[in-house]
Amino acid sequence: MQMERVLVLGARGTLGGQLMKLYPEAIGxxxxxxxxxxxxxxxxKVGGLGFVPDAVVNxxxxxxxxxxxxxxxxxxxxxxxxxxxxxxxxxxLGVPLxxxxxxxxxDGSRGEYAEADRPAPLSVYGQSKLRGEQRVAxxxxxxxxxxxxxxxxxxxxxxxxxxxxxxxxLDLSAKSDTLQAVSDEVNSVTxxxxxxxxxxDLLATLPAPGIYHATNSGEAxxxxxxxxxxxxxxxxxxxxxxxxxxxxRKAARPPKAILLNTKxxxxxxxxxxxAEFLGR
Numbered sequence: 001m002q003m004e005r006v007l008v009l010g011a012r013g014t015l016g017g018q019l020m021k022l023y024p025e026a027i028g029x030x031x032x033x034x035x036x037x038x039x040x041x042x043x044x045k046v047g048g049l050g051f052v053p054d055a056v057v058n059x060x061x062x063x064x065x066x067x068x069x070x071x072x073x074x075x076x077x078x079x080x081x082x083x084x085x086x087x088x089x090x091x092x093l094g095v096p097l098x099x100x101x102x103x104x105x106x107d108g109s110r111g112e113y114a115e116a117d118r119p120a121p122l123s124v125y126g127q128s129k130l131r132g133e134q135r136v137a138x139x140x141x142x143x144x145x146x147x148x149x150x151x152x153x154x155x156x157x158x159x160x161x162x163x164x165x166x167x168x169x170l171d172l173s174a175k176s177d178t179l180q181a182v183s184d185e186v187n188s189v190t191x192x193x194x195x196x197x198x199x200x201d202l203l204a205t206l207p208a209p210g211i212y213h214a215t216n217s218g219e220a221x222x223x224x225x226x227x228x229x230x231x232x233x234x235x236x237x238x239x240x241x242x243x244x245x246x247x248x249r250k251a252a253r254p255p256k257a258i259l260l261n262t263k264x265x266x267x268x269x270x271x272x273x274x275a276e277f278l279g280r
Contacts, residue, residue: 003054003203007046009036009086010059012158014151015100018196019057027053030158036060037077039085046093055096055203058086061129063162065104068125069250079128084135091141096206098199103149103187105130108254111186114262115147115211123251133211144202145211146195147259150225153192153277165222166277169229173237183223183241186256188215191273198267213259216270228271232278 004025010016011028020028027049034045046053061079062068068075083099090097104126105119121127133145152164163171172179198214220228223241230237244253261267 003200005051005054006203007053007056008059009057010061013059013156013160014153014162014164014192015156015195016057016059017156018153018192019059019199021193022196022200031160036082036086039082039089043089046089052093053095055098056086056090056093057098057199057203058083059100061100063125065123065125065253066250068123068128072124072128075124075128076131079125080131080135083132084138087136087141087143088139090143091139094141096142096144096203097136098144098146098202099132099136101129101133101145101147101211102126103147103257103259104254105133105147106254106257108257111256112258112260113213114260115213122254125251137209141209142206143209146199146202147211147213148190148195148215149188149257149259150215150220151190151192151195152274154280165225166229166274169226170233170235173230173233173235177236178238178240179226180240180242180246181221181223181226182244182247183221184255185244185253186219186221186258188257188259189218189220189225189270189274190215191270191277194267194273198264202264207263210263212263213261214264214267215259215261216267216273218269218271219256219258220270228274229278232271232275 006023006026008019008028012030062075107120152166226239
């Protein structure tokens, strides 16, 4: 199915910006255009378009993992309540909805997780994202929850768009030739342009509604990721593996939460994607 006039919410973020590149006719809104928590205002703005979007893609999220421990109401409002309201609205409009979730809905005890595996989040952030998954599914309709992890790529235009781990490591390497990186937390890794392309393919084929995993192939600890960044970038930096216990953080993280993609076409390795990104 040809999708052209897609509504992208969070269009100036890292992922939203890549989706806007793939959909030249997309309608892209960020917080400058509409406060999504004022749902009446969002409905009015969509109604004012003069047409019904072909699909809605929600890139809006409260993604401050540690901050959610102090601000659970804000995390649940954006990650769960808004997601549920948006799903009901998409069903009312008769259009597909893509909503993104995270590997942090799992506790990491099993290491690898397929789409149907039972979630058990360790943090408020993970709990809010799991509630969002449930709220998106409740109305029925053409809903797609896409779980992903550790996104990197060109930084979004929004001032709220966070630096990725890649940018942070490159910044730190300009100040020191010896760095520490956590070696006992292992995740999937995702290149934003590849995730955007997987989203486009999902909306083009419209498989059965449900939960899908979309990350680049492979896995990495933060230590593995950092070493590969400096290897590809040609920077002579010594990376020391350290325990996550060394860094005091409010939110618990899963020790190993790899997202197994059993439903969508495989995506290239994260190393190949990283090489493309650093070669730009």
